[in-house]
Amino acid sequence: MRSRSGGSTEPQGRRPRRITAGRIGLYAFLLTAALFFLLPLWIMLVTSLKPMEEIRLGNIVALPAALTFEAWGKAWSSACTGLACDGISVGFWNSVRILVPSVILSIALGAVNGYALSLWRIRGANLLFGILLMGAFIPYQVFLYPLVRIFSAVGVYNSLSCIVIVHAIFGLPTMTLLFRNYYAGIPADLFKAARVDGGGFWTIFLRVILPMSTPMLVVATILQVTGIWNDFILGLTFAGRENLPMTVQLNNIVHSTQGERAYNVDMAATMLAALVPLAVYFVSGRWFVRGIAAGAVKG
Amino acid sequence: MTAVSVRDVSIAFGMLRVFDGLSLDIEEGEFVVLLGPSGCGKSTLLNAIAGLLDVSAGQIWIDGRNVTWDEPKDRGIAMVFQSYALYPRMSVRENMSFGLRMARTPKAEIDRRVTQAADLLQITHLLDRRPDQLSGGQRQRVAIGRALVRDAGVFLFDEPLSNLDAKLRNELRVEIKRLHARLGKATMIYVTHDQVEAMTLADRIVVMKEQKVQQIGSPAEIYGRPSNLFVAGFIGSPQMNFVRGRLEAEGNRLAFAAGRHRLPLDAYAFSDRPEPGREVVLGVRPEHVEPGASGVWPGFTIDIVEPMGADTVVWCSDGTETIQVRTSGTRRVAPGEGLSLGLDAAQVSLFAADTGERL
Numbered sequence: 001m002r003s004r005s006g007g008s009t010e011p012q013g014r015r016p017r018r019i020t021a022g023r024i025g026l027y028a029f030l031l032t033a034a035l036f037f038l039l040p041l042w043i044m045l046v047t048s049l050k051p052m053e054e055i056r057l058g059n060i061v062a063l064p065a066a067l068t069f070e071a072w073g074k075a076w077s078s079a080c081t082g083l084a085c086d087g088i089s090v091g092f093w094n095s096v097r098i099l100v101p102s103v104i105l106s107i108a109l110g111a112v113n114g115y116a117l118s119l120w121r122i123r124g125a126n127l128l129f130g131i132l133l134m135g136a137f138i139p140y141q142v143f144l145y146p147l148v149r150i151f152s153a154v155g156v157y158n159s160l161s162c163i164v165i166v167h168a169i170f171g172l173p174t175m176t177l178l179f180r181n182y183y184a185g186i187p188a189d190l191f192k193a194a195r196v197d198g199g200g201f202w203t204i205f206l207r208v209i210l211p212m213s214t215p216m217l218v219v220a221t222i223l224q225v226t227g228i229w230n231d232f233i234l235g236l237t238f239a240g241r242e243n244l245p246m247t248v249q250l251n252n253i254v255h256s257t258q259g260e261r262a263y264n265v266d267m268a269a270t271m272l273a274a275l276v277p278l279a280v281y282f283v284s285g286r287w288f289v290r291g292i293a294a295g296a297v298k299g
Numbered sequence: 300m301t302a303v304s305v306r307d308v309s310i311a312f313g314m315l316r317v318f319d320g321l322s323l324d325i326e327e328g329e330f331v332v333l334l335g336p337s338g339c340g341k342s343t344l345l346n347a348i349a350g351l352l353d354v355s356a357g358q359i360w361i362d363g364r365n366v367t368w369d370e371p372k373d374r375g376i377a378m379v380f381q382s383y384a385l386y387p388r389m390s391v392r393e394n395m396s397f398g399l400r401m402a403r404t405p406k407a408e409i410d411r412r413v414t415q416a417a418d419l420l421q422i423t424h425l426l427d428r429r430p431d432q433l434s435g436g437q438r439q440r441v442a443i444g445r446a447l448v449r450d451a452g453v454f455l456f457d458e459p460l461s462n463l464d465a466k467l468r469n470e471l472r473v474e475i476k477r478l479h480a481r482l483g484k485a486t487m488i489y490v491t492h493d494q495v496e497a498m499t500l501a502d503r504i505v506v507m508k509e510q511k512v513q514q515i516g517s518p519a520e521i522y523g524r525p526s527n528l529f530v531a532g533f534i535g536s537p538q539m540n541f542v543r544g545r546l547e548a549e550g551n552r553l554a555f556a557a558g559r560h561r562l563p564l565d566a567y568a569f570s571d572r573p574e575p576g577r578e579v580v581l582g583v584r585p586e587h588v589e590p591g592a593s594g595v596w597p598g599f600t601i602d603i604v605e606p607m608g609a610d611t612v613v614w615c616s617d618g619t620e621t622i623q624v625r626t627s628g629t630r631r632v633a634p635g636e637g638l639s640l641g642l643d644a645a646q647v648s649l650f651a652a653d654t655g656e657r658l
Binding site: 187189190192193194195196197198199203207208211212 | 346349351370371372376377378380381382383384385386387388389397398401402442445449457
């Protein structure tokens with residue numbers, strides 16, 4: 001054997017072709033699929049930017065000839081939801097007020113729960129976790145009536161705290177599962193070292209474990225923000241008339257019409273309601289996929 | 300004075316009993332190595348001493364106190380782990396001072412101890428780095444530093460060098476030994492499956508297998524007078540040679556016989572003189588076999604030669620027995636050569652074939 005220095009050695013034969021029939025087919029399929037899923041969004045967007053005269057012509061895919069943002073303004077501040085005509089803005093702020101405490105509370109509970117179940121190995125941890133997981137598989141509808149009775153007995157029914165508690169409860173199984181699996185991947189030695197160093201339950205959690213949890217915190221936030229923002233049935237049932245979330249208000253706008261149906265306003269209102277989850281998807285693409293994978297594969 | 304005393308300890312995981320009444324006394328300032336293959340329970344024992352694992356029966360005493368139910372932090376111990384276990388979101392300085400901060404030590408005292416430990420381990424220039432900016436060897440230095448800072452009387456090491464490459468392992472091994480000498484009165488309990496670490500570091504080695512202590516003794520005792528076949532085979536590289544045979548009487552003298560090979564046992568120190576006719580296994584270390592022309596066991600041929608630099612391991616065989624011989628690295632030997640083997644009865648070990656115990 002001798003070693004070469006200088007000169008170059010070419011691989012033999014022709015380089016394999018990059019573009020094959022299979023590749024072209026693959027791209028054609030991907031493109032069609034993307035168009036198929038983008039089409040509704042496109043129709044919503046262009047319709048919301050057209051005046052009603054243009055919509056009546058029926059070219060739903062066409063670009064607006066006379067671009068107008070009137071429908072968006074109307075949807076935000078003056079569209080009628082039932083008797084009140086304040087637009088969807090009321091619902092937007094209601095949703096924000098529900099969202100922020102619900103997300104924080106459910107993630108905090110899930111993280112502590114997952115930490116206790118995976119690292120402290122308390123007696124019966126697996127049984128507790130099993131019961132909690134079962135909760136994730138029971139349909140919401142089963143809980144609605146009992147919960148309504150419990151909350152009205154306690155006297156918090158139809159209030160902001162009521163809907164926040166409900167979101168925290170329903171988020172608990174998923175959040176616990178997510179954090180428990182993440183913490184199960186942390187080397188046990190790290191936890192032992194912290195115990196030898198004198199950390200207690202809360203010090204180890206706050207000073208060692210939580211600073212390591214950033215990826216899971218991001219994923220959990222994404223899941224909870226989109227989930228809670230898109231919720232309809234829980235908000236309708238538990239929030240009370242004063243705190244109805246945006247999704248419920250949107251439904252009221254679309255269904256309370258006098259005379260001609262204002263498609264452009266409906267579409268604009270829908271777009272407004274979808275803005276928060278859309279923004280979350282766009283900003284956090286990589287993390288979002290990771291979150292779905294974490295929820296789906298582990299368990 | 301006894302620094303650590305394990306008294307009649309039993310440990311059970313659910314229905315599975317791992318230890319049943321195990322006892323061990325460790326003197327102050329002693330370096331004790333728990334040695335055994337994986338799954339022998341050595342780490343379990345260490346975790347029980349640290350208080351990271353509850354015992355189901357028995358007591359653990361550290362420094363004259365019964366600490367059986369004390370939290371790890373109250374036992375006066377420090378621990379170093381195989382995976383380093385550095386807190387990833389803290390700087391080296393914060394890692395080292397975490398325990399002291401938990402104990403609300405005054406800031407000046409923390410600084411003094413961290414500086415001192417960092418000096419001792421030559422990691423002063425790393426103090427402001429994060430663990431992920433360090434190499435494996437540096438990480439383990441920091442982990443040792445974190446243990447030093449605690450000012451504990453007893454240091455527990457759980458396979459601290461197993462994740463490092465061979466060169467670093469040798470360096471840090473020497474450093475740990477130097478550290479033990481410098482700290483003077485510090486007791487160290489060190490778990491490993493590496494016999495070289497055990498032999499080089501230990502004042503006493505505890506050889507374990509399947510949750511049972513096989514032998515406790517100085518490295519020289521363990522190596523020279525292994526108490527059973529397992530210890531004999533586990534310690535030493537290349538491995539001890541084993542030859543099956545029987546004891547035969549020659550008048551009132553005993554001799555070992557295997558096929559046509561014989562070895563008079565006048566010089567062998569029996570712990571309890573056995574009766575002739577007993578089935579035995581003769582164990583002899585490769586360096587205690589003298590290859591030559593006039594040995595007591597003739598008729599061997601060299602099969603394979605393994606040069607290792609300083610010395611050469613020669614595998615030779617007579618058709619039924621294969622014997623490894625360690626000889627000087629400068630000696631010229633070639634496969635196919637015939638030779639006879641010289642053995643000294645004072646240097647061999649004899650084990651009962653049925654129980655495996657030393658005779």
